[in-house]
Amino acid sequence: MLSRNIFHRFLLLIIIGIVSPRLSYTQTQDFLTTKSFTTEKQTGDCEDSKSHNCAHIKLEYFIVKIPSNKQAQKMINSSMKNEMLVSVVGKEKPKNVDGLIKDYFDEYKKFKSELPDSWQQWEVERTADVVYQDNNILSSKIFEYSYLGGAHPNSYLNFYNFNLQTGELIKLSDLFIEGFEDELNKIAEQIFRDENGISKDEDLNKAGYRFEENKFKVNNNFSLNDEGIAFFYNSYEIAPYVMGPTKLFISYSAIKNLICRDGILNSFPMN
Incomplete structure:
Protein backbone atom coordinates (compact mmCIF):
# COMPACT_ATOMS: atom_id res chain seq x y z
CA MET A 1 0.00 0.00 0.00
CA LEU A 2 1.14 3.57 -0.61
CA SER A 3 3.28 5.27 2.00
CA ARG A 4 0.56 7.83 2.53
CA ASN A 5 -1.94 5.09 3.29
CA ILE A 6 0.47 3.61 5.82
CA PHE A 7 0.66 7.01 7.50
CA HIS A 8 -3.14 7.24 7.49
CA ARG A 9 -3.43 3.91 9.30
CA PHE A 10 -0.87 5.06 11.87
CA LEU A 11 -2.84 8.26 12.41
CA LEU A 12 -6.06 6.26 12.76
CA LEU A 13 -4.53 4.15 15.55
CA ILE A 14 -3.47 7.28 17.40
CA ILE A 15 -6.95 8.82 17.16
CA ILE A 16 -8.83 5.70 18.26
CA GLY A 17 -6.31 4.52 20.82
CA ILE A 18 -6.76 1.39 19.21
CA VAL A 19 -7.88 -9.45 0.58
CA SER A 20 -10.15 -11.90 2.04
CA PRO A 21 -12.25 -11.62 5.18
CA ARG A 22 -10.30 -12.28 8.38
CA LEU A 23 -12.27 -13.88 11.20
CA SER A 24 -11.54 -14.03 14.92
CA TYR A 25 -13.41 -14.82 18.11
CA THR A 26 -13.23 -12.90 21.37
CA GLN A 27 -14.60 -14.26 24.64
CA THR A 28 -16.21 -11.44 26.63
CA GLN A 29 -18.36 -13.20 29.23
CA ASP A 30 -19.56 -16.76 29.66
CA PHE A 31 -22.79 -16.06 27.81
CA LEU A 32 -21.51 -13.72 25.06
CA THR A 33 -18.80 -13.90 22.39
CA THR A 34 -17.98 -11.67 19.44
CA LYS A 35 -16.89 -12.72 15.98
CA SER A 36 -14.81 -10.20 14.04
CA PHE A 37 -14.53 -9.72 10.28
CA THR A 38 -12.13 -7.68 8.16
CA THR A 39 -12.65 -6.87 4.49
CA GLU A 40 -10.06 -4.83 2.60
CA LYS A 41 -10.09 -3.97 -1.11
CA GLN A 42 -8.61 -1.48 -3.53
CA THR A 43 -8.94 -0.40 -7.13
CA GLY A 44 -6.46 1.27 -9.43
CA ASP A 45 -2.68 1.30 -9.20
CA CYS A 46 -2.31 1.57 -5.42
CA GLU A 47 1.11 -0.09 -5.22
CA ASP A 48 2.78 2.81 -7.05
CA SER A 49 3.52 5.68 -4.66
CA LYS A 50 3.35 8.11 -7.59
CA SER A 51 0.02 6.82 -8.85
CA HIS A 52 -2.88 9.22 -9.20
CA ASN A 53 -5.35 6.38 -9.59
CA CYS A 54 -6.10 4.56 -6.32
CA ALA A 55 -9.08 4.00 -4.03
CA HIS A 56 -8.72 1.85 -0.91
CA ILE A 57 -11.30 0.74 1.64
CA LYS A 58 -11.01 -1.32 4.81
CA LEU A 59 -13.97 -2.45 6.93
CA GLU A 60 -13.70 -4.11 10.33
CA TYR A 61 -16.88 -5.18 12.04
CA PHE A 62 -18.27 -7.76 14.43
CA ILE A 63 -21.30 -9.80 15.34
CA VAL A 64 -22.27 -10.94 18.82
CA LYS A 65 -23.30 -14.46 19.77
CA ILE A 66 -25.62 -14.82 22.77
CA PRO A 67 -26.86 -18.44 22.80
CA SER A 68 -29.11 -17.81 25.80
CA ASN A 69 -30.83 -14.77 24.25
CA LYS A 70 -31.25 -15.06 20.49
CA GLN A 71 -33.63 -12.10 20.32
CA ALA A 72 -31.12 -9.71 21.92
CA GLN A 73 -28.41 -11.13 19.65
CA LYS A 74 -30.53 -10.48 16.57
CA MET A 75 -31.38 -6.90 17.58
CA ILE A 76 -27.78 -5.95 18.40
CA ASN A 77 -26.39 -7.41 15.19
CA SER A 78 -29.12 -5.78 13.13
CA SER A 79 -28.46 -2.36 14.67
CA MET A 80 -24.70 -2.56 14.14
CA LYS A 81 -25.13 -3.81 10.57
CA ASN A 82 -27.46 -0.90 9.87
CA GLU A 83 -24.80 1.57 11.02
CA MET A 84 -21.90 -0.15 9.27
CA LEU A 85 -23.72 -0.05 5.93
CA VAL A 86 -24.24 3.72 5.86
CA SER A 87 -23.02 4.78 2.42
CA VAL A 88 -19.51 6.22 2.22
CA VAL A 89 -20.44 8.42 -0.75
CA GLY A 90 -23.96 9.55 0.17
CA LYS A 91 -25.88 6.95 -1.79
CA GLU A 92 -28.82 4.83 -0.68
CA LYS A 93 -27.85 2.30 1.97
CA PRO A 94 -26.78 -0.97 0.30
CA LYS A 95 -27.90 -4.42 1.38
CA ASN A 96 -24.45 -5.74 2.26
CA VAL A 97 -20.73 -4.99 2.51
CA ASP A 98 -20.11 -5.89 -1.14
CA GLY A 99 -22.71 -3.32 -2.18
CA LEU A 100 -21.11 -0.66 0.04
CA ILE A 101 -17.69 -1.27 -1.54
CA LYS A 102 -19.13 -1.33 -5.09
CA ASP A 103 -20.85 2.04 -4.60
CA TYR A 104 -17.59 3.52 -3.27
CA PHE A 105 -15.50 2.25 -6.18
CA ASP A 106 -18.15 3.26 -8.73
CA GLU A 107 -18.11 6.81 -7.36
CA TYR A 108 -14.32 6.96 -7.54
CA LYS A 109 -14.30 5.68 -11.12
CA LYS A 110 -16.95 8.26 -12.02
CA PHE A 111 -14.80 11.00 -10.48
CA LYS A 112 -11.72 9.83 -12.42
CA SER A 113 -13.65 9.65 -15.69
CA GLU A 114 -14.79 13.24 -15.25
CA LEU A 115 -11.40 14.52 -14.05
CA PRO A 116 -8.82 12.06 -15.41
CA ASP A 117 -5.85 14.34 -14.70
CA SER A 118 -6.74 14.92 -11.05
CA TRP A 119 -4.06 13.53 -8.72
CA GLN A 120 -6.26 12.14 -6.00
CA GLN A 121 -6.24 8.92 -3.98
CA TRP A 122 -9.26 8.01 -1.91
CA GLU A 123 -9.06 6.24 1.44
CA VAL A 124 -11.74 4.88 3.79
CA GLU A 125 -11.29 2.88 6.98
CA ARG A 126 -14.36 2.06 9.06
CA THR A 127 -13.95 0.02 12.24
CA ALA A 128 -16.52 -1.35 14.70
CA ASP A 129 -15.36 -2.56 18.12
CA VAL A 130 -16.71 -3.51 21.52
CA VAL A 131 -15.38 -1.05 24.10
CA TYR A 132 -17.17 -2.33 27.23
CA GLN A 133 -19.24 -5.34 28.19
CA ASP A 134 -20.50 -6.06 31.70
CA ASN A 135 -23.52 -5.55 33.96
CA ASN A 136 -25.95 -6.30 31.11
CA ILE A 137 -24.47 -3.49 29.00
CA LEU A 138 -22.59 -3.70 25.72
CA SER A 139 -20.91 -0.48 24.56
CA SER A 140 -19.60 -0.44 21.02
CA LYS A 141 -18.11 2.15 18.70
CA ILE A 142 -17.75 2.80 15.00
CA PHE A 143 -14.78 4.88 13.93
CA GLU A 144 -14.32 6.12 10.38
CA TYR A 145 -11.34 7.80 8.78
CA SER A 146 -11.80 9.01 5.21
CA TYR A 147 -10.15 11.09 2.56
CA LEU A 148 -12.28 11.71 -0.55
CA GLY A 149 -10.49 14.82 -1.73
CA GLY A 150 -10.54 18.29 -0.24
CA ALA A 151 -8.24 20.16 2.11
CA HIS A 152 -7.94 17.44 4.74
CA PRO A 153 -9.19 13.98 5.75
CA ASN A 154 -12.22 13.56 7.98
CA SER A 155 -13.10 11.22 10.81
CA TYR A 156 -15.95 10.46 13.16
CA LEU A 157 -16.47 8.27 16.21
CA ASN A 158 -19.96 7.14 17.21
CA PHE A 159 -20.97 5.01 20.17
CA TYR A 160 -23.82 2.51 20.51
CA ASN A 161 -24.87 1.09 23.89
CA PHE A 162 -27.09 -1.96 24.15
CA ASN A 163 -29.14 -3.55 26.91
CA LEU A 164 -28.01 -7.19 26.79
CA GLN A 165 -31.30 -8.38 28.26
CA THR A 166 -33.43 -6.81 25.53
CA GLY A 167 -31.00 -5.99 22.71
CA GLU A 168 -32.35 -2.43 22.61
CA LEU A 169 -30.21 0.67 22.23
CA ILE A 170 -29.81 2.49 25.53
CA LYS A 171 -30.97 6.12 25.59
Whole structure:
Protein backbone atom coordinates (compact mmCIF):
# COMPACT_ATOMS: atom_id res chain seq x y z
CA MET A 1 0.00 0.00 0.00
CA LEU A 2 1.14 3.57 -0.61
CA SER A 3 3.28 5.27 2.00
CA ARG A 4 0.56 7.83 2.53
CA ASN A 5 -1.94 5.09 3.29
CA ILE A 6 0.47 3.61 5.82
CA PHE A 7 0.66 7.01 7.50
CA HIS A 8 -3.14 7.24 7.49
CA ARG A 9 -3.43 3.91 9.30
CA PHE A 10 -0.87 5.06 11.87
CA LEU A 11 -2.84 8.26 12.41
CA LEU A 12 -6.06 6.26 12.76
CA LEU A 13 -4.53 4.15 15.55
CA ILE A 14 -3.47 7.28 17.40
CA ILE A 15 -6.95 8.82 17.16
CA ILE A 16 -8.83 5.70 18.26
CA GLY A 17 -6.31 4.52 20.82
CA ILE A 18 -6.76 1.39 19.21
CA VAL A 19 -7.88 -9.45 0.58
CA SER A 20 -10.15 -11.90 2.04
CA PRO A 21 -12.25 -11.62 5.18
CA ARG A 22 -10.30 -12.28 8.38
CA LEU A 23 -12.27 -13.88 11.20
CA SER A 24 -11.54 -14.03 14.92
CA TYR A 25 -13.41 -14.82 18.11
CA THR A 26 -13.23 -12.90 21.37
CA GLN A 27 -14.60 -14.26 24.64
CA THR A 28 -16.21 -11.44 26.63
CA GLN A 29 -18.36 -13.20 29.23
CA ASP A 30 -19.56 -16.76 29.66
CA PHE A 31 -22.79 -16.06 27.81
CA LEU A 32 -21.51 -13.72 25.06
CA THR A 33 -18.80 -13.90 22.39
CA THR A 34 -17.98 -11.67 19.44
CA LYS A 35 -16.89 -12.72 15.98
CA SER A 36 -14.81 -10.20 14.04
CA PHE A 37 -14.53 -9.72 10.28
CA THR A 38 -12.13 -7.68 8.16
CA THR A 39 -12.65 -6.87 4.49
CA GLU A 40 -10.06 -4.83 2.60
CA LYS A 41 -10.09 -3.97 -1.11
CA GLN A 42 -8.61 -1.48 -3.53
CA THR A 43 -8.94 -0.40 -7.13
CA GLY A 44 -6.46 1.27 -9.43
CA ASP A 45 -2.68 1.30 -9.20
CA CYS A 46 -2.31 1.57 -5.42
CA GLU A 47 1.11 -0.09 -5.22
CA ASP A 48 2.78 2.81 -7.05
CA SER A 49 3.52 5.68 -4.66
CA LYS A 50 3.35 8.11 -7.59
CA SER A 51 0.02 6.82 -8.85
CA HIS A 52 -2.88 9.22 -9.20
CA ASN A 53 -5.35 6.38 -9.59
CA CYS A 54 -6.10 4.56 -6.32
CA ALA A 55 -9.08 4.00 -4.03
CA HIS A 56 -8.72 1.85 -0.91
CA ILE A 57 -11.30 0.74 1.64
CA LYS A 58 -11.01 -1.32 4.81
CA LEU A 59 -13.97 -2.45 6.93
CA GLU A 60 -13.70 -4.11 10.33
CA TYR A 61 -16.88 -5.18 12.04
CA PHE A 62 -18.27 -7.76 14.43
CA ILE A 63 -21.30 -9.80 15.34
CA VAL A 64 -22.27 -10.94 18.82
CA LYS A 65 -23.30 -14.46 19.77
CA ILE A 66 -25.62 -14.82 22.77
CA PRO A 67 -26.86 -18.44 22.80
CA SER A 68 -29.11 -17.81 25.80
CA ASN A 69 -30.83 -14.77 24.25
CA LYS A 70 -31.25 -15.06 20.49
CA GLN A 71 -33.63 -12.10 20.32
CA ALA A 72 -31.12 -9.71 21.92
CA GLN A 73 -28.41 -11.13 19.65
CA LYS A 74 -30.53 -10.48 16.57
CA MET A 75 -31.38 -6.90 17.58
CA ILE A 76 -27.78 -5.95 18.40
CA ASN A 77 -26.39 -7.41 15.19
CA SER A 78 -29.12 -5.78 13.13
CA SER A 79 -28.46 -2.36 14.67
CA MET A 80 -24.70 -2.56 14.14
CA LYS A 81 -25.13 -3.81 10.57
CA ASN A 82 -27.46 -0.90 9.87
CA GLU A 83 -24.80 1.57 11.02
CA MET A 84 -21.90 -0.15 9.27
CA LEU A 85 -23.72 -0.05 5.93
CA VAL A 86 -24.24 3.72 5.86
CA SER A 87 -23.02 4.78 2.42
CA VAL A 88 -19.51 6.22 2.22
CA VAL A 89 -20.44 8.42 -0.75
CA GLY A 90 -23.96 9.55 0.17
CA LYS A 91 -25.88 6.95 -1.79
CA GLU A 92 -28.82 4.83 -0.68
CA LYS A 93 -27.85 2.30 1.97
CA PRO A 94 -26.78 -0.97 0.30
CA LYS A 95 -27.90 -4.42 1.38
CA ASN A 96 -24.45 -5.74 2.26
CA VAL A 97 -20.73 -4.99 2.51
CA ASP A 98 -20.11 -5.89 -1.14
CA GLY A 99 -22.71 -3.32 -2.18
CA LEU A 100 -21.11 -0.66 0.04
CA ILE A 101 -17.69 -1.27 -1.54
CA LYS A 102 -19.13 -1.33 -5.09
CA ASP A 103 -20.85 2.04 -4.60
CA TYR A 104 -17.59 3.52 -3.27
CA PHE A 105 -15.50 2.25 -6.18
CA ASP A 106 -18.15 3.26 -8.73
CA GLU A 107 -18.11 6.81 -7.36
CA TYR A 108 -14.32 6.96 -7.54
CA LYS A 109 -14.30 5.68 -11.12
CA LYS A 110 -16.95 8.26 -12.02
CA PHE A 111 -14.80 11.00 -10.48
CA LYS A 112 -11.72 9.83 -12.42
CA SER A 113 -13.65 9.65 -15.69
CA GLU A 114 -14.79 13.24 -15.25
CA LEU A 115 -11.40 14.52 -14.05
CA PRO A 116 -8.82 12.06 -15.41
CA ASP A 117 -5.85 14.34 -14.70
CA SER A 118 -6.74 14.92 -11.05
CA TRP A 119 -4.06 13.53 -8.72
CA GLN A 120 -6.26 12.14 -6.00
CA GLN A 121 -6.24 8.92 -3.98
CA TRP A 122 -9.26 8.01 -1.91
CA GLU A 123 -9.06 6.24 1.44
CA VAL A 124 -11.74 4.88 3.79
CA GLU A 125 -11.29 2.88 6.98
CA ARG A 126 -14.36 2.06 9.06
CA THR A 127 -13.95 0.02 12.24
CA ALA A 128 -16.52 -1.35 14.70
CA ASP A 129 -15.36 -2.56 18.12
CA VAL A 130 -16.71 -3.51 21.52
CA VAL A 131 -15.38 -1.05 24.10
CA TYR A 132 -17.17 -2.33 27.23
CA GLN A 133 -19.24 -5.34 28.19
CA ASP A 134 -20.50 -6.06 31.70
CA ASN A 135 -23.52 -5.55 33.96
CA ASN A 136 -25.95 -6.30 31.11
CA ILE A 137 -24.47 -3.49 29.00
CA LEU A 138 -22.59 -3.70 25.72
CA SER A 139 -20.91 -0.48 24.56
CA SER A 140 -19.60 -0.44 21.02
CA LYS A 141 -18.11 2.15 18.70
CA ILE A 142 -17.75 2.80 15.00
CA PHE A 143 -14.78 4.88 13.93
CA GLU A 144 -14.32 6.12 10.38
CA TYR A 145 -11.34 7.80 8.78
CA SER A 146 -11.80 9.01 5.21
CA TYR A 147 -10.15 11.09 2.56
CA LEU A 148 -12.28 11.71 -0.55
CA GLY A 149 -10.49 14.82 -1.73
CA GLY A 150 -10.54 18.29 -0.24
CA ALA A 151 -8.24 20.16 2.11
CA HIS A 152 -7.94 17.44 4.74
CA PRO A 153 -9.19 13.98 5.75
CA ASN A 154 -12.22 13.56 7.98
CA SER A 155 -13.10 11.22 10.81
CA TYR A 156 -15.95 10.46 13.16
CA LEU A 157 -16.47 8.27 16.21
CA ASN A 158 -19.96 7.14 17.21
CA PHE A 159 -20.97 5.01 20.17
CA TYR A 160 -23.82 2.51 20.51
CA ASN A 161 -24.87 1.09 23.89
CA PHE A 162 -27.09 -1.96 24.15
CA ASN A 163 -29.14 -3.55 26.91
CA LEU A 164 -28.01 -7.19 26.79
CA GLN A 165 -31.30 -8.38 28.26
CA THR A 166 -33.43 -6.81 25.53
CA GLY A 167 -31.00 -5.99 22.71
CA GLU A 168 -32.35 -2.43 22.61
CA LEU A 169 -30.21 0.67 22.23
CA ILE A 170 -29.81 2.49 25.53
CA LYS A 171 -30.97 6.12 25.59
CA LEU A 172 -30.10 8.74 28.21
CA SER A 173 -33.72 8.62 29.36
CA ASP A 174 -33.20 4.93 30.21
CA LEU A 175 -30.42 5.85 32.64
CA PHE A 176 -31.74 8.87 34.50
CA ILE A 177 -34.78 10.05 36.41
CA GLU A 178 -37.52 12.05 34.72
CA GLY A 179 -36.54 15.68 34.14
CA PHE A 180 -32.80 14.98 34.39
CA GLU A 181 -31.77 17.14 31.44
CA ASP A 182 -31.20 20.55 33.06
CA GLU A 183 -29.21 19.23 36.01
CA LEU A 184 -27.12 16.89 33.85
CA ASN A 185 -26.28 19.75 31.48
CA LYS A 186 -25.36 21.97 34.45
CA ILE A 187 -22.97 19.39 35.93
CA ALA A 188 -21.52 18.53 32.51
CA GLU A 189 -20.98 22.19 31.63
CA GLN A 190 -18.97 22.81 34.80
CA ILE A 191 -16.71 19.85 34.01
CA PHE A 192 -16.43 20.99 30.39
CA ARG A 193 -15.43 24.52 31.41
CA ASP A 194 -12.91 23.29 34.00
CA GLU A 195 -11.24 20.89 31.55
CA ASN A 196 -11.01 23.49 28.77
CA GLY A 197 -9.95 26.46 30.89
CA ILE A 198 -13.17 28.40 30.34
CA SER A 199 -14.29 30.55 33.27
CA LYS A 200 -17.82 30.37 34.64
CA ASP A 201 -18.94 33.59 32.97
CA GLU A 202 -16.97 33.34 29.73
CA ASP A 203 -19.02 33.19 26.54
CA LEU A 204 -18.79 29.73 24.93
CA ASN A 205 -18.86 31.16 21.41
CA LYS A 206 -15.99 33.51 22.18
CA ALA A 207 -14.05 30.54 23.59
CA GLY A 208 -14.36 28.90 20.16
CA TYR A 209 -17.28 26.53 20.78
CA ARG A 210 -20.62 26.48 18.98
CA PHE A 211 -23.67 25.31 20.87
CA GLU A 212 -27.26 25.94 19.83
CA GLU A 213 -28.36 29.28 21.30
CA ASN A 214 -24.89 29.43 22.91
CA LYS A 215 -26.07 27.06 25.66
CA PHE A 216 -24.06 24.01 26.65
CA LYS A 217 -25.80 20.68 26.11
CA VAL A 218 -24.70 17.05 26.20
CA ASN A 219 -25.31 15.07 23.03
CA ASN A 220 -26.52 11.51 22.49
CA ASN A 221 -23.12 10.13 21.49
CA PHE A 222 -21.92 8.47 24.67
CA SER A 223 -20.29 5.32 26.03
CA LEU A 224 -20.62 3.59 29.39
CA ASN A 225 -18.17 1.77 31.63
CA ASP A 226 -17.72 0.84 35.30
CA GLU A 227 -16.79 4.37 36.35
CA GLY A 228 -19.07 6.71 34.41
CA ILE A 229 -20.40 8.05 31.15
CA ALA A 230 -18.28 9.61 28.41
CA PHE A 231 -19.77 12.00 25.86
CA PHE A 232 -18.01 12.46 22.53
CA TYR A 233 -18.41 15.43 20.18
CA ASN A 234 -17.01 14.86 16.70
CA SER A 235 -15.07 17.46 14.75
CA TYR A 236 -17.29 20.32 13.53
CA GLU A 237 -20.05 19.34 15.99
CA ILE A 238 -19.30 22.03 18.58
CA ALA A 239 -15.94 23.39 17.41
CA PRO A 240 -13.96 24.06 14.20
CA TYR A 241 -11.97 21.24 12.60
CA VAL A 242 -8.69 22.69 13.87
CA MET A 243 -9.83 22.17 17.48
CA GLY A 244 -10.54 18.49 16.88
CA PRO A 245 -13.11 16.32 18.65
CA THR A 246 -14.11 16.84 22.29
CA LYS A 247 -14.48 14.15 24.96
CA LEU A 248 -16.26 14.76 28.26
CA PHE A 249 -16.24 12.17 31.05
CA ILE A 250 -18.65 12.31 34.01
CA SER A 251 -18.26 9.90 36.91
CA TYR A 252 -21.35 8.20 38.28
CA SER A 253 -20.58 9.73 41.68
CA ALA A 254 -21.01 13.23 40.20
CA ILE A 255 -24.51 12.44 38.90
CA LYS A 256 -25.66 9.77 41.37
CA ASN A 257 -28.76 11.77 42.32
CA LEU A 258 -29.90 11.68 38.69
CA ILE A 259 -29.47 7.95 38.10
CA CYS A 260 -32.66 5.92 37.97
CA ARG A 261 -32.45 3.48 40.89
CA ASP A 262 -34.42 0.75 39.15
CA GLY A 263 -32.58 1.26 35.85
CA ILE A 264 -29.71 -0.54 34.20
CA LEU A 265 -27.06 1.44 36.13
CA ASN A 266 -28.33 0.40 39.56
CA SER A 267 -25.58 -2.20 40.01
CA PHE A 268 -22.73 0.25 39.45
CA PRO A 269 -20.78 1.77 42.39
CA MET A 270 -21.70 5.41 43.02
CA ASN A 271 -18.89 6.37 45.40
